[in-house]
Amino acid sequence: MGSTEDYSVDYSDYYDSNFTTEETFQANPTPTVQLVQFLAVIIYSVTCLLGLVGNGLVITMIIFEMKKSVSIIWFLNLAAADFLFNVFLPLNIAYTALGYHWLFGRGMCKVNSLLLNLNMYTSVFLLTIISLDRYILVVCPVWSQNHRNTKSAWLACLAVWALGFVMSSPSLVFRDTGLVRDHLICFNNFSMSSSPLDRPLGDQVHMAVTLTRFVVGFVLPLSVITVCYVVIIVRLKRNRLAKSKKPMKIIIAIILTFFLCWCPYHVLQLLETQHHSIPESVLKFGLPIVTAVAASNSCMNPVLYVFLGQDFQKFKMTVLSRLASALSEDTVHSMIPRRSFTKPSSMTEKETILS
Template structure:
């Protein structure tokens, strides 16, 4: 691995400044190499587990399962994460080579756009899933009469379109530039050949960062938390939950979402005030928080599929567990059967707390 002294603070998503302070600062090479090594390890494990886990979900859904509303959510979520992991080796190579980009300016733009597309589509899909589960609990009869595969596909199409629009700035601002001996892939928000401390570039950088923070983190987190809070209150008030497992799943979903993305957004917000933050904090912190955020793409199959199953009670194969989790009728597992007066009140196997 090469030295990390000659690249901008934010090397991965929003690299827009190559500040003189950053270039001239001498930080401990050993610490930088350790951080670089950890980032490569996290990316590599994420890529391996993400391709296997999400690929397995996609294969099972495509070839083995009926396309219910819940299954469509899972398929699109797995597809977004799988697409992210397909291009993750480019970032593994970039990090392992000391942040030296070998794949050209065009791929720098496309790769960054796809990575941001995964972030937005994944968060929007998780928000949609949470809202859908909330509607199932609060308005079960209405949901069963109005929810269908066509509507779900249209919602997913809207999510992908919105995700593309939100990630399109990468196609405009992403650029490559030579910093000493390294060809870096960075965001040139000033659209200038000399982006050092450019006032317009800094304003655009701040606007993009704040917009991303609000749209891809704050608003989804509020909606997700509110939806599951309503679910908890509803189930407890009606005394429909038979165990604490649904509560644990909800807490795991919200905490994982928060823990994966909060450090990432926090450090990027600090980067907009880079003059007042020690460059070493950003230089050493950004690779780790970005890798942790990326790791969310391999956690989704665990959180939204396997976590809903008690493996101690199932002596079956992984594929059988996966199929059971994806099509599990969790409504019946949480709500006593006597609460249903008609057999037709639940016609589709849905996963409320997947």
């Protein structure tokens, strides 16, 4: 366990998504504060359980049971990012359950925040690559057939992890611990000091970090993904290639779920930079909940694989079979009419969505 600060933090100078205002640290917190804290603990706990089990199954099946195709590599890295985050999620559960009292030292305070941001960046970058991959398959099938391979996929994933770590590195610099009414909190100390004189610089750094995270981790990926899938859908409808919509539903559901989980988080993070201009209750009650909801995205993908991989209402397949079916590239075959297999380009068309 790392060392802790020997100074007390004036919370009015710092806002952060992992705890609420000074009212949280009172000996007798209000019922509303207790309710927010309870809901956050429930969301974190369910996320941790489902995330470890679900992503663990996905990783195990891919490593030991499935052929390593390009799409499987994308799914493996998505599951790895989510699983890594869920391994450390019990720290957040304990922190929240103890009324935002951090017991794990300054080093783990930094690592815990790093993993949340790393999970966000790696997931959204991988979803963007998946979208570009499918776009190229549809628009440039011949080029894709000649250049698309597992080695390139692994190199792309390595680049994603490296870029994600770089973008998440502000957590290692600015995350800190400090005392507030006998509670040791884990917070963002953007001014790198407890002195009010350094507050203007801290505000500028806070704004820069938040805007960068919003643009790079949300706006740009969402724009690229939207353009890719609009082109894909238009092209498939025009060429009448799609026979079944199930494989497309899996990918679209993963993307929509990601952005629905993370959108409230980014909105309140932006509002946090202007905290003097908005009601205190918005941040006090909103930030803990939207952070928990954002974290819950790390358990969503395996659930979507199971429910959308096959016809869920028939209940004829085991969970493992559903996972394998959803992850397998063979599901793409149902999206292409059989008559197209006789054409010279059938093998590239056959892979246009999920291969």
